[in-house]
Structure formats: C-alpha cells, structure tokens
Amino acid sequence: MTVDQKKLFQRLKKVNPRQLDSLMHDAHEKAFSCIDCLQCANCCITTGPLLTDTDIKRVSKHLRMKDAEFVEQYVRVDEDGDQVFKSMPCPFLGADNYCSIYEHRPKACREYPHTDRVKQHQLLKLHLKNAEICPAVEQVLGDVKTRLES
Numbered sequence: 001m002t003v004d005q006k007k008l009f010q011r012l013k014k015v016n017p018r019q020l021d022s023l024m025h026d027a028h029e030k031a032f033s034c035i036d037c038l039q040c041a042n043c044c045i046t047t048g049p050l051l052t053d054t055d056i057k058r059v060s061k062h063l064r065m066k067d068a069e070f071v072e073q074y075v076r077v078d079e080d081g082d083q084v085f086k087s088m089p090c091p092f093l094g095a096d097n098y099c100s101i102y103e104h105r106p107k108a109c110r111e112y113p114h115t116d117r118v119k120q121h122q123l124l125k126l127h128l129k130n131a132e133i134c135p136a137v138e139q140v141l142g143d144v145k146t147r148l149e150s
Contacts, residue, residue: 005131008141008145009124012121012144013124015121015148017119017120017121020120021118021119021120023147024116024140024144025115026143027140027141027143027144027147028116028140030139030140030143031136031139031143032136035139037136038097040097040134040135041089041093042133042134043109043113043130043133044089044109045089045093046088046133047112047130047133048088048090049107049108050083050106051082051083051084051085051106052083052106054107055106055107055108056070056071056083058104059105061104062104063101092105112134113127113136113137113140114127115136115137127140128141
C-alpha cells in the first residue's frame with residue numbers, strides 16, 4: 001500500500017458508514033457509465049474468484065458436466081482453503097474478453113468490484129487492492145477522494 005493509499009484508507013475509515021455507502025455508490029454509477037469492462041478484463045485475467053459449492057453446481061450444470069468432473073478439470077484449493085480456478089486467466093474468458101459462462105458465472109464475478117455493495121467501510125482494504133487491477137475501482141476511489149476534498 002502506497003503512502004497515498006494509506007492516507008485515503010485512513011480518511012475513508014473516518015467517514016460515516018451511510019455517507020461512505022452513498023459516496024461509493026454514486027461514484028460507482030458514474031464510473032460504470034463510461035467504462036467498458038470488455039476493454040480491460042483485468043479481473044478475469046489476474047484475479048480468480050472464490051468458487052462456492054453453489055457456483056460449481058450452477059456452472060457444471062450449464063456445461064453439462066458432473067460437479068466432480070468440473071472440479072477435477074477446473075478447480076483447486078488454494079493456500080487459504082478456498083476453491084478457485086486452477087489457472088488464470090479465467091478458463092472461460094474468450095479472446096474477445098467475453099465470458100463464455102456469463103449468465104452462469106460465479107457469485108464473486110457477479111459482485112466484482114464490490115463498489116456498489118452496502119457496508120463499504122468493511123471493504124476498504126479490498127478496494128485499495130482492487131484499484132491496482134480495475135480502472136473502475138481506481139476511478140471510484142479517485143472520485144470519492146475528490147468529493148471529500150471539496
């Protein structure tokens with residue numbers, strides 16, 4: 001974490017949680033009105049989602065595979081004991097940056113980058129990390145910082 005990020009983190013921690021949610025949600029809407037994720041796909045290239053059992057069932061059903069086959073082919077358990085994809089970029093990311101399982105994608109993919117969720121104060125460290133990957137998160141945080149300074 002850079003010095004600027006630490007300063008921003010400390011400042012955001014002091015913001016009233018409801019106000020922070022409002023600031024983040026407004027900045028999220030603004031960022032995603034002009035950013036096309038298909039131009040980037042960094043999240044799909046570099047950051048694998050945590051896979052729940054429900055995700056595995058949903059995706060394997062879509063692929064017409066047995067859950068065990070899907071796990072064998074695509075899933076590993078990481079050092080934290082979480083189920084993740086064996087390799088990155090995501091095995092379902094196409095050359096055109098489209099997701100071949102988009103309608104059935106894991107919950108973590110559906111929620112990424114989490115800047116529109118409630119209780120943003122609980123996600124601040126994650127946002128600072130995601131800002132290094134996702135231009136939208138970087139823009140959201142920059143917008144929030146600017147609004148706090150004005």
